[in-house]
Amino acid sequence: MKNVTIKDVARAAGVSYSTVSRALTGSPEISEDTRARILQICKEMNYTTNTVARAMVMKSTKLLGVILTSVNNPFMSELAYHIDRQARSRGYNIILCNSSRDVEQERDLFELMIGRQVDGILFFPSGAESYELVKPYLSRIPTIFIGENLREAPESYVSVDNYRGAQIGVEYLYRLGHRSILYFGRRRGSTTHQLRAEGYAAACERLGLRQQYCINTFSASSIKYGYQLAKQLFSQERRYTAIFAATDTNALGVMQAAEEIGLRIPKDLSLLGFDNIRDSGLPRIELTTIEQPKKMLASVAVDTLIDKIQDEQTGYSHRILTPALIERSSCAPV
Amino acid sequence: MKNVTIKDVARAAGVSYSTVSRALTGSPEISEDTRARILQICKEMNYTTNTVARAMVMKSTKLLGVILTSVNNPFMSELAYHIDRQARSRGYNIILCNSSRDVEQERDLFELMIGRQVDGILFFPSGAESYELVKPYLSRIPTIFIGENLREAPESYVSVDNYRGAQIGVEYLYRLGHRSILYFGRRRGSTTHQLRAEGYAAACERLGLRQQYCINTFSASSIKYGYQLAKQLFSQERRYTAIFAATDTNALGVMQAAEEIGLRIPKDLSLLGFDNIRDSGLPRIELTTIEQPKKMLASVAVDTLIDKIQDEQTGYSHRILTPALIERSSCAPV
DNA sequence: TTGAAAGCGCTAACAA
DNA sequence: TTGTTAGCGCTTTCAA
Numbered sequence: 001m002k003n004v005t006i007k008d009v010a011r012a013a014g015v016s017y018s019t020v021s022r023a024l025t026g027s028p029e030i031s032e033d034t035r036a037r038i039l040q041i042c043k044e045m046n047y048t049t050n051t052v053a054r055a056m057v058m059k060s061t062k063l064l065g066v067i068l069t070s071v072n073n074p075f076m077s078e079l080a081y082h083i084d085r086q087a088r089s090r091g092y093n094i095i096l097c098n099s100s101r102d103v104e105q106e107r108d109l110f111e112l113m114i115g116r117q118v119d120g121i122l123f124f125p126s127g128a129e130s131y132e133l134v135k136p137y138l139s140r141i142p143t144i145f146i147g148e149n150l151r152e153a154p155e156s157y158v159s160v161d162n163y164r165g166a167q168i169g170v171e172y173l174y175r176l177g178h179r180s181i182l183y184f185g186r187r188r189g190s191t192t193h194q195l196r197a198e199g200y201a202a203a204c205e206r207l208g209l210r211q212q213y214c215i216n217t218f219s220a221s222s223i224k225y226g227y228q229l230a231k232q233l234f235s236q237e238r239r240y241t242a243i244f245a246a247t248d249t250n251a252l253g254v255m256q257a258a259e260e261i262g263l264r265i266p267k268d269l270s271l272l273g274f275d276n277i278r279d280s281g282l283p284r285i286e287l288t289t290i291e292q293p294k295k296m297l298a299s300v301a302v303d304t305l306i307d308k309i310q311d312e313q314t315g316y317s318h319r320i321l322t323p324a325l326i327e328r329s330s331c332a333p334v
Numbered sequence: 335m336k337n338v339t340i341k342d343v344a345r346a347a348g349v350s351y352s353t354v355s356r357a358l359t360g361s362p363e364i365s366e367d368t369r370a371r372i373l374q375i376c377k378e379m380n381y382t383t384n385t386v387a388r389a390m391v392m393k394s395t396k397l398l399g400v401i402l403t404s405v406n407n408p409f410m411s412e413l414a415y416h417i418d419r420q421a422r423s424r425g426y427n428i429i430l431c432n433s434s435r436d437v438e439q440e441r442d443l444f445e446l447m448i449g450r451q452v453d454g455i456l457f458f459p460s461g462a463e464s465y466e467l468v469k470p471y472l473s474r475i476p477t478i479f480i481g482e483n484l485r486e487a488p489e490s491y492v493s494v495d496n497y498r499g500a501q502i503g504v505e506y507l508y509r510l511g512h513r514s515i516l517y518f519g520r521r522r523g524s525t526t527h528q529l530r531a532e533g534y535a536a537a538c539e540r541l542g543l544r545q546q547y548c549i550n551t552f553s554a555s556s557i558k559y560g561y562q563l564a565k566q567l568f569s570q571e572r573r574y575t576a577i578f579a580a581t582d583t584n585a586l587g588v589m590q591a592a593e594e595i596g597l598r599i600p601k602d603l604s605l606l607g608f609d610n611i612r613d614s615g616l617p618r619i620e621l622t623t624i625e626q627p628k629k630m631l632a633s634v635a636v637d638t639l640i641d642k643i644q645d646e647q648t649g650y651s652h653r654i655l656t657p658a659l660i661e662r663s664s665c666a667p668v
Numbered sequence: 669t670t671g672a673a674a675g676c677g678c679t680a681a682c683a684a
Numbered sequence: 685t686t687g688t689t690a691g692c693g694c695t696t697t698c699a700a
Contacts, residue, residue, distance in 0.1 A: 003448070003474070046470075046474075048445060048448050048449045049449050050449065050451060051449045051450045051451065052386055052389050052390055052395060052450070052451045053390060055386050056386055056387060056390060061386060063429075070415055071405055071411050071414050071415050071418070072411050072412045072414070072415035072416075072612075073411075074408065074411075074612075077405050077406055077407075077408075077411035077414075078406045080405050080406070080411075080414075080430070081404055081405050081406035081432055082406075084405070084430060084431060084432050085432065085434075088431070093429050093431065093446070093450065094429065094430060095397075095427050095428065095429055095430075096414070096418060096428055096429075096430040097418060097422070097427065097428075098415055098418050098419065100419075111382060112427070114337070114382050115382045115383050115384065115385045116385045116386070116427065117384060117385065117386045136380075140337070140380075223616070223617070227617075252616060252617060253617075255617050255618060256617030256618075259617055259618060278406075278408075278613075279612075279613060279616055282557070282586060282613055282616065282619065283557070283561075283586060283587075283589050283590030283593055283619075284589060284590075284593060284618040284619055285616065285617075285618055285619070
């Protein structure tokens, strides 16, 4: 299983091995004849450039580290897919790791990625506290935060305008005639959630709506937690005609709980999500939601990171994409 | 952003750099004092071993190449998650690439992975023809096929017993009283599909059931294609009380089409899937299905691959896992 | 127990 | 246009 090296090719071609290197790297200081001849021999011998050795001297692996909480999450798997596509089209590959929402692991993974000499890191932090933990590494490796808004932190990130997205949601429900909208699943420790809640609050204020919250006391958003929360919520008197869920997974939990007690969506209650994960578009679910443009998020993140790597920029950039309303059938006029 | 090297540490410690290497690799030929002292200095200087350089001399990158058709597919994203976890627990990381069901890309990706000197490849082929295309590479790099059954090919793979799974499904529907079961979404060019269809046929034969098929003429299985197929199917007379879909995504398409024409599942029609992707467990969907044990599939695949790498085995192994019925609420007694 | 030196496969500066 | 050589950061053999 030993691979053919540049030396083997040189020997076969009867040239020095630097000449082979020149043929391979597209250097101009070589005659077209020899280049063609050498390339031909490479093909015959099944030569494949050893990227590891090249990385060693070029001081660039053309590898991007991607740290997610979990690809086994419809939002991030979509992100991961587009990150790979975009990175590959730019000549990079990705090393993918899941932090499983464990900040200790996030730190370890930064260490690991640095050891692996990745050219840069795309980091989807599990929460607001992640930033402090990985801070020491940010001066050692170009890093782009993705998904999570770091507010005023002097680090590059790309995220969605969560504040604006929440406003769009409230305005939409308002137009449908809803005057009593409950915000469901607000969670501590996540700037994303914080901004969405603020957007909801601001819109309510402007529209003269009373604010109502159902706080998520769990450490993450998931269907299960959303369901448990909703179960409890539905055991109390309802003073709202619509629920605006902080995430689609929360909304799915609400849907499940509603199902159980025979509460019909959207007839008895309108339900609006946030994220537009693929589950939301499924038949029977058809959740109306605020979309995070995942493909765009991915490609902007990759491009920003590669720019940062190549320009060796020292500054930072905040790229905030605008979310859009996706109308399906979980919201109805009052 | 220049990283601290072993030489920097050696200088700071006043030893030769081979001594530092010994301290780091856990070599026994070094005194405990110096080891402790050097490790301490490494920590102070934020030294991180350059894995690329190490890989160069060790001739092992501790990297596994993972080639999937698309992580943006609930089945594979779950697989990818568990592959990462298992690989990491064994000291490996993964380079993830999506082939987008393009056999040309599959070939390119093998080339790429070999160039990157990954220690082995986990390959989820897009179809039966993939095997022929990547065959030339199999002698150059340890490879495990995952998901797709290669039948009698002398290559290692891990998959689920699709034949048995289909039988389990038919038997279950039979027990529910169904005597007229349509097999939906059978597709050419995939051994997986072939085996499932064979299992269905065998079970029907044994139970004295008439076989009915709805063939998938598209190149892949998806909700959309399933929906289109079902639309057409439902425009004809129904001579079955249950549909056994070749994949959950197909079943979801059937569900959507049924929804549209007011056909109630499971009241008017029982629906059984195959795969148990996460969508199937969602509220309102609750699809009864045959589960592919994804976590097991992932860990067995990783373990088999690593064994193959470390033992430099020349043989091959076929690992076939048994699927299980997951009862939810899309099937009812006749 | 430690140091010196070779070498992994490649690129690039310098010489011819 | 081509060849020679140094060196990327590390592990490991051989010598001290």
